[in-house]
Amino acid sequence: MTTGPSYLKHLDYSVVQQCMHCGLCLPTCPTYEATKVEGHSPRGRIAMMRAIADERIEMTSTFAEEMYFCLGCLACMTACPADVNYAELFEHARAEAEASGVLRSGRRNLIRAFAIRWLFMDLRRMHRLGGVLRLYQRLGLQALLRRSGLLRLLPRRLRELEAMTPTICRQTSSDLIAPVTPASGGKKYRVAMLVGCAQDLIFSDVNRDTVEVLARNGCEVITPPHQQCCGSLHAHNGEIELARALAKKQIDQFPLDQFDAIISNAGGCGSHLKHYASLLAEEPSYRDRAAQWDSKLKDIHEWLAHTGIKTPKGKLTDQVVTYHESCHLAHGQKITSAPRQLLRTIPGLRLVELPESNWCCGSAGIYNLIQPEMANALLDRKLKHIATTGASIVATGNPGCLLQLVNGAREKGMPLEVVHPITLLAEAYRKEDRENTHDSKH
Ligand code: SF4
Ligand code: SF4
Numbered sequence: 001m002t003t004g005p006s007y008l009k010h011l012d013y014s015v016v017q018q019c020m021h022c023g024l025c026l027p028t029c030p031t032y033e034a035t036k037v038e039g040h041s042p043r044g045r046i047a048m049m050r051a052i053a054d055e056r057i058e059m060t061s062t063f064a065e066e067m068y069f070c071l072g073c074l075a076c077m078t079a080c081p082a083d084v085n086y087a088e089l090f091e092h093a094r095a096e097a098e099a100s101g102v103l104r105s106g107r108r109n110l111i112r113a114f115a116i117r118w119l120f121m122d123l124r125r126m127h128r129l130g131g132v133l134r135l136y137q138r139l140g141l142q143a144l145l146r147r148s149g150l151l152r153l154l155p156r157r158l159r160e161l162e163a164m165t166p167t168i169c170r171q172t173s174s175d176l177i178a179p180v181t182p183a184s185g186g187k188k189y190r191v192a193m194l195v196g197c198a199q200d201l202i203f204s205d206v207n208r209d210t211v212e213v214l215a216r217n218g219c220e221v222i223t224p225p226h227q228q229c230c231g232s233l234h235a236h237n238g239e240i241e242l243a244r245a246l247a248k249k250q251i252d253q254f255p256l257d258q259f260d261a262i263i264s265n266a267g268g269c270g271s272h273l274k275h276y277a278s279l280l281a282e283e284p285s286y287r288d289r290a291a292q293w294d295s296k297l298k299d300i301h302e303w304l305a306h307t308g309i310k311t312p313k314g315k316l317t318d319q320v321v322t323y324h325e326s327c328h329l330a331h332g333q334k335i336t337s338a339p340r341q342l343l344r345t346i347p348g349l350r351l352v353e354l355p356e357s358n359w360c361c362g363s364a365g366i367y368n369l370i371q372p373e374m375a376n377a378l379l380d381r382k383l384k385h386i387a388t389t390g391a392s393i394v395a396t397g398n399p400g401c402l403l404q405l406v407n408g409a410r411e412k413g414m415p416l417e418v419v420h421p422i423t424l425l426a427e428a429y430r431k432e433d434r435e436n437t438h439d440s441k442h
Contacts, residue, residue, distance in 0.1 A: 007092040007099065007240065008053040016053045018084045019046045025076035030360050030378060031069055039066060042076035042086060049093045064097035069374070071367055072236055073360040074271075074331035087271075087332065088278070091235050098238030116239055120229045121246070123197055127172065130201040134168040160372060164407055166202045173200045174225040176208040181221040188218035189260040189307065194250075194273070196266050197229040199399045206399075209426035210265045210300055216429050217310050221263075224253055230264075232272030235279070236365050247276045248286055256292050265300040265422060267329030267398035268365065273297050274333065299329060300422055301397060305338035309345050314431025316348035316424065322391035323351065323421070324382065324405065325358040326398030339397055339421050346428045352389045356381070361396075363404035379408045386416065395421040 008016065025042040026032050032041035039048070045066060051057045070090060077086050097103060119125050136142055142165070145151060151159055173195035183189075191214060195207045211221045231246030250273075254262060264270035274297045276290040283290075298306070321343055329335050336358070343351045362368055362378030382405070386394055394416055396402055402418055409416040 006053075007095040008049055008089075009055070011053065011088065011092045013053075015085050015088055016050050018082055019043060019050075020082050021047075022081065024081060025079040028075040028079040030071060030073065030075070031374065034374065034377065040069060042080075042084075045070060045093075046084065046086070046089060049089050052093075052096065059096060059100040059102055061102045063093075064100070064103045067093045067097050068103075068370060071327070071360050071362075071364040071374075073327040073364055075327065075358065075360070078331045078334075078358070087275075091238075091240065094236070094238035095240045096238075112237075116234060116237055117242065120197060120233055121242065123200070123226070123228055126197055126201065126229075130168050130172075133165075134170070137168060138170075157372070161369065163411070164368070164403075166198075166403055168201050169204045171204060173204045173207040173223065176204055177211050177221075177223045179223055179225055181211050181215050181223065183218050183220045184215050186218060187220050190220045190222070190258065191261045191263050191303070192254050192259045193221050193223040194230070194262060194264045194269070195223065195227050196264075196269055196399065197233075199266050199269075200227070203399050203402065203420070206265060206402075206420045206423055209420070209423045210263065212426050212429065213300075213304070213422055214263065217304060217307060219307075222259070227253065230269045230273050231279075232269050233365065235272055240279075243272075244279055244283070247279050247290070248283070251276065251280075251286060251289050251293050254293075256289060256296060259296060261298045261303055262293065262296050263298055263300055263303055265397065265420065267299065267326030267333065267335075268400055270297065270299045271328035271332030299333055299335055299338075299397070301329075301338035301342055302333070302335050305341055309342060309425070311345050312347065312425065312428035312432050314347070314428045314433070314435060316346060316428055316431065318348050319350070319393055320352050320389065320391040321349045321393040321395055321424070322354040322386060322389040323357060324354055324361060324386070324394055324396040324401060326396055326401050327358070327360050327364065329397050330358040339395070342421050342425060343395060346424050348428075349393070349424065352391055354389055354391075354394075355385045361401050361404050361408075363398075363400035365400060368404060375404075379404060383408050383412055383414065387414065391416075393417045393419060393424070395419055395424060397421055 023043055029041050038044040048063055072090055074087055193211055214221045228249045229246055231243035235243035264273055274294050277294045280286040280290040360378055361382040362375035368375035405418045
């Protein structure tokens, strides 16, 4: 029984009724492919959403659970000939499920209140928690606990979650990146860099690499030290109002007229960050700035493809690299060739195509935490395909995918380096610098 606002009913009806039931999306949907159940397909889910919007059926826990069984991978959007906006439908359906309260339970409420409504709403809290975790890892307490065998006493699910704990970087982005990084070799552009939230704690080195690459390619880079979460976690988990609050904070932080572009290096965040205009469509004081924000928001691969990449002269050790596509980079942002083009410019690397490169790896935001069975099946499938390429490196442009593949490769004992494409490019530039320094000394 719906007790809160009806998000699906108030969604533009042209979005709700767009599906023409052709079924072309079905073979591309991982949950349908695994189950062959219509209700676990995009078409089945959209039919249920429309029935709720039309008030033909009531909100139930079965519907709400189905919305959380969907990965939100958006592969169905790539396949759809009718341009159905599944991303918007999916976000509104989850918001409707949350507003109705049909999934409420003490444990779930507590986790959501802590993580979504408290922790990710203020990155100072995340940094404090990250600091505690970093200390626990650096002092060797995590390794000690793992060696002690005490973890075997935990229930299986808790053991699995513990194994997924990410390693917190020694330094955050603001330790590694100056607020203003000058362009090297002549300034052509002025860009702002988004450091992300989890990315800032777990992959701050990728942020540093991104800024280095941008500077190398003619950009003066402004990286404000105190940034906030972009709100994609909130939008994808039924908290649209919180996502709006965070979008406004982001926009307020950047004087948009001063930048040629705002750069994101996280596929999942970028996909959300490019849609602030629709998120803030009902906010007159933000509407125009949100549209300007969307037009300036660029994924790093997309930006470099637009400006042109300076080919590095440094040659990396000869290796085979394969490329796993982040769902939200490929299906959400439709950026597929730019990362491949970037990898091909790096001397020493040979790009071998990954079968099913745009099939979800199971990370899908927090999907691997809440739907472990399906997430693990997708991870196994992905790792098997990676193994067939003979690659020693897998590159992917999203922190969730990076973590999922790192954990999966470690679990399976696969000798695989998992990196962001931009890290490989930054390494090649550094190699070039080292070789130049060496030559000038001799
Ligand atoms: S978002 Fe992914 S899992 Fe969900 S319906 Fe579309 S293809 Fe299927
Ligand atoms: S979502 Fe698109 S591809 Fe899927 S059934 Fe509807 S119209 Fe066809």
